[in-house]
Amino acid sequence: MFFGISLLQSCEDDKDLHLNMDDAVAPAIVNPTSGDSFTLLEDEMEEIAFTLEWDHANYHADGLPDTRYIVQMDLAENNFEDAGEIVDITDTRDNNHEFTVASLNTRLVSSYEAEDQETLEIAFRIFAFLTRDNDDTWLHSEPVAISVTAYELDLDPAILNVPGSYQGWEPDNMQTVVYSPEQDDLYEGYFFFEEPNTEYKFAMGSWDDNWGDDDADGTLQPDGANIEVEEPGVYKINADFNEMTHENMHTEWSLIGDAAEGWDVDVPMEVDLDHWEEYQKVRYTVTLDMVEGHFKFRANEEWDPPAGLNLGIDEDAEEGVLIYGGFQNDIPIDTPGEYTIILDLSGPVYRYEIHQE
Numbered sequence: 001m002f003f004g005i006s007l008l009q010s011c012e013d014d015k016d017l018h019l020n021m022d023d024a025v026a027p028a029i030v031n032p033t034s035g036d037s038f039t040l041l042e043d044e045m046e047e048i049a050f051t052l053e054w055d056h057a058n059y060h061a062d063g064l065p066d067t068r069y070i071v072q073m074d075l076a077e078n079n080f081e082d083a084g085e086i087v088d089i090t091d092t093r094d095n096n097h098e099f100t101v102a103s104l105n106t107r108l109v110s111s112y113e114a115e116d117q118e119t120l121e122i123a124f125r126i127f128a129f130l131t132r133d134n135d136d137t138w139l140h141s142e143p144v145a146i147s148v149t150a151y152e153l154d155l156d157p158a159i160l161n162v163p164g165s166y167q168g169w170e171p172d173n174m175q176t177v178v179y180s181p182e183q184d185d186l187y188e189g190y191f192f193f194e195e196p197n198t199e200y201k202f203a204m205g206s207w208d209d210n211w212g213d214d215d216a217d218g219t220l221q222p223d224g225a226n227i228e229v230e231e232p233g234v235y236k237i238n239a240d241f242n243e244m245t246h247e248n249m250h251t252e253w254s255l256i257g258d259a260a261e262g263w264d265v266d267v268p269m270e271v272d273l274d275h276w277e278e279y280q281k282v283r284y285t286v287t288l289d290m291v292e293g294h295f296k297f298r299a300n301e302e303w304d305p306p307a308g309l310n311l312g313i314d315e316d317a318e319e320g321v322l323i324y325g326g327f328q329n330d331i332p333i334d335t336p337g338e339y340t341i342i343l344d345l346s347g348p349v350y351r352y353e354i355h356q357e
Contacts, residue, residue, distance in 0.1 A: 019137070025058040026139040027069065027095070027126040037119075037147040045102035053096045057128035057139050066093045069128050070222065075112060076121035076145040087111050088244070090209065091222040103209050109153040110185065116152035121145055158183045160239060163210075164200025164226075166193050167280060171203035171210065175280040178202075178237055179348030185241035190251070190282040190345040192234050192271055199226040202239055202246070211239075213246065220244045234271060234282055234345075236309070250300075251309065253284050255341055257295025259333040260288060266301045269343060281346035287357065290339050294330035297322070297343050297352070311343070311350060322350040 031053040032038075038049055057067050071089040074080050087107065090097050108114035108122070126141040158180040163171040170176075178189035191200075202220065203210040212224030220239065229235060229248055236249040254266035261267055269284035276282065302308020304325070313331055314323035322343075323329070331352065333339070342353040 019059055019061050021059075021136060023060040024139060025060075027057045027128045027141045028055045029053070029124060029126060029141050029144045030055060032144065032146050034144050034146070037149075039149040040101045040105045040108075040151055042105075042151045045100070045105070047101050049099045049101045049104050051096055051098045052124060054126045054141060056095050059130070059137075065130060067128050067130060068093055069095070069126050071097050072125050072127055073107065073111075074123050074125075074143075076123040076143075079123070080125060080140075080143060088222050091224070098208065100206070100208060103204060103206070104148065105150050105153060106204060107209075108148060108150045110158060110183070114150035117149060119147055119149040121147055158185075158187070160187045160241075161203040161205060162189065162191065162200050162237065163203050164198060166191070166195070166198050166200065171206050173280070178239060181348045187239040187241070188236065189347050190234060190236055192276050192282050193229060193232050196232050197228060197230055198232070199228045200237075201226055211244075218245050218247055220246055249309075252301075253297055253299050253343055254301065255286055255288075255295055255343075256298045257293060257330060259290045259293030259295045259331075266298060269297075269341075272342075279346070281344075283346065284343040285340060287338065287340045289337070290333045291336045292333060294332050295341075296330050311352075317349075320351045320353065322352055 029052065032050055040049060052071060054069070059067070068091060070091050072080070073087045073089055074085055078085050080086055108120060112120060114120055123143040123145040125143045128139040130137040159177040160180070161171050161173060162176050162178055163169050163173065167173055167176050176191070178187035180187045201210050201212045201224070211220040211222055213219060213227050214221050214224045227246070227248070229250070231250060234251050234253070236251055237246070239246045252268070254268050256266050257263060267286060267288060269286040272283040272285050297311040299309040300307055303310050309324060311322040311324060312326045312329035314321040315329055317323070335356070338357040340355045340357060342355070344351045344353065
């Protein structure tokens with residue numbers, strides 16, 4: 001099959017290249033081999049479990065950009081038939097990828113809910129392409145199925161690292177993380193970016209497994225481009241690893257209610273800078289005179305998304321725990337006086353504190 005594709009090459013004009021895909025050769029995995037088995041041990045978590053290696057794809061044409069590869073994983077029984085079940089591991093131009101014991105075990109637990117000493121039959125394949133925009137250039141290797149025995153991993157809650165320019169690009173920093181309290185691959189957390197044009201990515205404890213956004217369109221790709229926010233301030237950051245999407249929302253939090261200055265007046269709260277410097281966690285404070293009544297926390301002077309947010313008492317949780325939205329879950333003030341109110345967005349559970357001065 002002959003067809004033309006337009007590819008932008010570095011320092012050159014666009015070129016219309018004609019490929020005969022009948023001559024193209026798909027990548028082929030050479031290590032491991034089907035039937036191999038591996039047992040993952042917690043005390044060896046930093047060691048290499050194995051290196052996935054493959055022969056390069058060959059399009060038999062000159063002047064092409066370097067071939068890109070995505071390492072994909074699936075349960076062997078699924079055989080890559082359901083796109084929603086396929087896990088993208090990394091995007092690379094090399095022909096190998098090292099799996100540490102820890103990174104592979106985390107994948108098995110988070111993606112397939114592997115239990116302690118459970119053996120799973122998983123398969124790998126290599127997805128090769130010249131451009132994501134033209135699926136005529138896509139090639140897939142034959143899958144290779146192996147057995148892997150996992151160890152117990154405490155993911156309560158699951159976490160995802162958020163390395164960036166604001167914290168020295170440290171992918172193993174366990175303070176700058178987003179949380180998935182339900183272990184459902186839906187992550188959220190709050191961050192304070194002091195400088196404009198802050199950049200960040202998502203990672204799983206190291207640069208071996210990281211995700212960014214190549215097209216700045218809210219879609220995550222393995223080894224993708226840095227995500228940038230132009231304005232400084234506090235951001236709510238979400239990542240959905242079911243749909244491989246992300247978003248960030250600039251927030252300015254305030255206190256509102258008849259216990260303060262009324263339900264139509266937002267009293268601004270201040271970021272606790274000392275708390276951020278020490279823990280890299282977001283916390284707000286405000287000190288004001290209050291009367292008997294109720295209040296809530298509100299972001300961006302709006303009650304609901306997409307413009308705003310509000311937090312009130314989670315009546316199904318312990319005292320001091322907050323929940324988004326809700327009705328008649330306002331926070332009470334029983335005695336008039338001067339109060340310091342704290343909004344703690346450290347996560348994974350958001351909380352409040354009330355201190356009478």
